[in-house]
Amino acid sequence: MMRALDLLHRWTGGLIGLLLALLGASGTILLWKEAWLRWMLPGAADPRVTDAAVLGDLTAHIMADAPGSILFATDGFGLNRVNFGERGAYIDQAGHVVARWDSVWDRPELWLFDFHHYLFSGETGETVAGIAGLIGLAFVVTGILLWWRTRRTFRFRLLPKRMTRPAIVIHHRDLGIVMAPLLLLSMVTGTMMVFRPVADLVLRPVAAPGTVTASLAPPKIEGGALDRAALDWRRIVPQALARYPGAELRVISMPKKAGDLVSIRLKQPAEWLPNGRTGVWVDPATGKIVATRDALAMPTGARWFNKAYPLHSGKIGGVLYRTVMTLSGLTLAMLGSLAVWSFWTERGRRRRAESRRRRALAIEPA
Template identity: 30%
Template sequence: MSTEIHPSNDTRAQGTDLGRGSWTPAATPRRGPARARLRRLHRWLGVSAGALLIVTGLSGSLLVFRQEIDAALNPHLLRTEPAATRVPLQQILNGVRQQYADPAPTRVRMPRSRDATYEVWLGAAPERYVYADPYRGTLLGARRPTEFLTGWLFLLHSHLLAGAVGGQVAGVGALALVLLSVTGLVIWWPRRAPWRAWMQWRASLTVARGVGGRRLTFDVHRAVGFYASALLFVGGLTGASLAFPKAGERVASWVTLSPTARAPLAPASRAIAPMLPVDSLLLIAERAQPGGEISYLYLPSAPGQPFRVRKRLPRERHPNGKSFVSVDPITGQVLGVEDGTTAPRGARLYSLLYPLHIGEIGGAPTRLLASLTGLTLPLLAVTGLIQWWRRRRPDRVRTSGD
């Protein structure tokens, strides 16, 4: 992404053709200082963030199909034979605690289909996932986040395998992608009136055939950069909001002129007493918020913390839902109910960013489009870096093939 995607100034062949294997861009016409500064910014951002965008683009393209890839590679953990009834979830959690004493379970990913299994998270990070058969109660195995392909890819994509610092760097890279998309489109845009710039537009939207490497690299970067600019802008913006969630929520609330603060929950009991069975707490939460699909259970890890049920209600676009029921784990009192469909406008806008980022917003077609968009990042990064490198060479005008 470090170079020009501007249209030619006259016809298809901007630059000097020195034969099939050699082409060099023509000298850039005199432009205003603002446009020149944008060009330098675009080039600097592309060179600086090129390697990062290659990594996030390739990993993100695969992660669009994360669930399908994981299920195909690890069916012994993620798939089971359905039966008539399920064993109590509390029984499964007791078995997990017996076999894996430390760290304690913190979350349970609920089955999304009849043949799916429970995924129990150990530790806050989490440190390990444990899988259990809902119908027989047997533990199927465990794995750490870096021990399977899609888990490793997710940590690479979201945190660059470097923890919290890596997550911030990835977020900065997403912001750089937003700027690259905007500056690239401005540089590309013809300066003439549309009725006088038809040849420029046509040259900018296609790739010449039968040309040398220099010309091909230039045309591919320019055309692909234009076609992907809107999707890359959305991908960068949503990625940055996920990397910096508090800032993303504040911006969404500011844009929609809605409050940011959620209704406070009633405090949970801090008494030293046994927690009610998870299955009983689930029934209480279901009565408090009927309908929808339960996606996650959040288990209290310290006195005073609630037991939380996360649900996806009808009309919610987030794949995991943004509706919650909080229950006192000792007394069974309902502490709060959050309905994602009636949340403030800012919260609803922010909840759309994750499904937009992974392509879930429109089903299979948009997932495929999101995956293909991710693949444009390494293509644009490589072609941009090649052009930047060639600009630095003293012998830019060559008479031999590339």
Template identity: 25%
Template structure:
């Protein structure tokens, strides 16, 4: 073995041992979360509603908010998700401790269909585990981010170690010898499956890093735009607190909603923010498709007057911003529909297996005589 490969092998080994547990948790929870919408639709009947035979508009946010306030007076409204014409509308609220709740309502009748404590919701817990390991966000997010960065290095060094030196070795390197001893099968599961899943795993890792680190997102934005910057699409407007304004004649959330419906009539899903402070603009998003987050028109409104401060239609965005918008759909695979989700699921599952098979390889080598151990490649995770 060359000195270069020995160094790469040691780096691969110790980085893998140090980050393996976090990579396993993040990958496994990612695999589970991939099909969360499909599983929720199959197990939570309140997510779907019957569309009226006669064309009927959705109830305005103020009406849905009043119904929720009557049923749950202790909770403070945070934002709405109008999920689509055949889906319930969800009002997210918080309690005094800052814990989130979700109230699903029929957007045509206002009937409350479900009320969830998101602190106890299975997929909310899986998401928190995936992103923060159930730790405080500042700590957990950093631990996960560093582990994913290490995982990217692991994928690259793993390919270097796997790459066959001779053409005659390539067929053996691409197949798993199921009839061999368990150590050989474990080695093949680690190296062969790792090679096949490397591209998908790398894509999942990089899109995850775009969510974790601003510098990664900015770098992708910079490269995608060939070095050009478009500050107008990235900078939110400010609220002039010195200017006297007149409050809207109707509830301000209704005012936002009606303007969005006029400006983005084809939108199937709407994120409707609510004023949090008279000094901050209210951010809203209109999505072209329900449960897809790529094609989006963005709006900023005045928190008191309801005036439209800024609109960023999807068509006007730069390539870098469009890539940032599609990042979540890339990360979950849903940008390619069901096939993409299956690929993301399998890639996440293989990624979760790599720390396990890598650890077993390292542990097995420790149990062997020194002479035999010295002849093997030091590879883990």
């Protein structure tokens, strides 16, 4: 049984280890995205504007160009990101354009995010990345089982003692068991966000299946035809913020199809999710608020689900927690890449040895 498990672990690692390594490396870079963008972009280190009237004026100014959505500045990143489909721009809190792009390939943080979440392939890529996460989760579980047989030989090393297959296997086994809790956290939270059944399974002790999907669904209210003249942002933004005193304005999304509402996402102080789940919906035909949702009043399962992304992306706990998750990402990158390298170089060595043996037999005198 354990021999078959070991064989499956090694072969699967040799085939998919590189993808997991790339996901780990890209995720690690994204953990520190705001930090390196503050060095690259003017205004990115500016303090967040909190005055509702000023935010209303800024929104009205930006919406004059008819974007699809606005992602507002945070305490850690002082620029607003405006999206026009594939195109976009960073705009400071005074309304000045800081940078523009015509595709995700123009900005490293955008294509890194697109790779890590979607493998450059939209929903299909997201599904593949989610499957890779499930396989990674299975790696951790089977790795723990395989390590148990050799636990008495445990020796912790950050790097292999030498670049040989036996040394790499020992390093892989012992580093993996030390980092297993963090790897499990990364894999579980990542797959929860991609596959709702996984989230339902993880949250089953506190929520019935379907609770998360029902809680996050938009209100069943049909909006009228979009009339941008009716959307008085200088009135709408302060009204939305007044519904939840102390909340941050995070995202405004315009309707994507007929009947959709304007969505305003807010983040209350007690929420972990960077963009919050507190919602205000506006009829695009009249500019009137027609529905609200308090994220803090959601069912327990939905509130737990809302913690998955901040746990996965290091959006809580400041520098200390991001450093911890950085160790997880670097470990995944190292274990995945070394597993692939050792697996295929060993197979190549065996093929060369077999080829030499056959040539020796062929020339051996009768």
